[in-house]
Amino acid sequence: MQFVVMDLEWNNAYSKKANGYINEIIEIGAVKLDSDLENVDTFSCIIRSQIGKKLRGSVKRLTHLTNDDISSGVPFTKAFSVFRKWIGNEETVIFTWGDGDIRVLLENFKYLNGIKVIPFLDKYCDLQRVFQRLFNCSKGQQTGLLTAAQMLEIDPEMYIHHRALGDSMLTADILKKIMPEGELFPEVVDCGEEFYSKLLYKAKVIRNIDNPLVDKKRLCHVCETCGTACDQLTAWKFHCQFFRANFHCPECGLDYSVGVRFKKLFDQVEFRKIVSVIEPNVSAEEESE
């Protein structure tokens, strides 16, 4: 088994055909590692743009690529067929940092080649997910590559940042630090039908409180100060992604504003709760006197 750590750079380009913006891939960078996680080879290729002729200012600033670079690069189809040959026939796990690159790559294959799969992808792993699990990062927040490097005491200055090869080399060094010997991460997945359905699935916030996916047990509140079950003062109202209601603690007299969100993901419902104490409104009390 071998490992390929891949990073892509993209440019947000307007497409008349799609009647909207598409993230067009402009560079591939990758590092190949053997089963002992030793570097075997690197791959770097600038891709000739077909959708956007000009780089966005932010992309230019970040990557230092120029419009000349992307007009003289290798066409997408050719570049990825060379990349596929470079990967070779050995069983391979492909790693990226976050699944953004994989989503964009799939979108590019669909738009430019009319296919709904990534031809060279057999086993895939989102290393960011692995990292977030190992370091108990909060699920709602994505750990950036630089932050991860710093947490692992890797000096990011050693790499050319925001270029595909530099970022893939940094990601490969993160992999070396966190991969247990002779063991694959549980996050490594086979890229079959389920993988693509999951990737294309659009998470949706549930807006109707009567939806059977709303766990009714979550629709209560226990006082954070004294642990007493609170009384619900107002009905649940959907506003800005959350069902919101006010609660009152009979024990310590605190009022709470509680928000709960149920988000339907591919194979689970994600739950989030936000709570704040409602400060007693002095002027309102004065008025009632």
Ligand SMILES: [Zn+2]
């Ligand atoms: Zn209380």
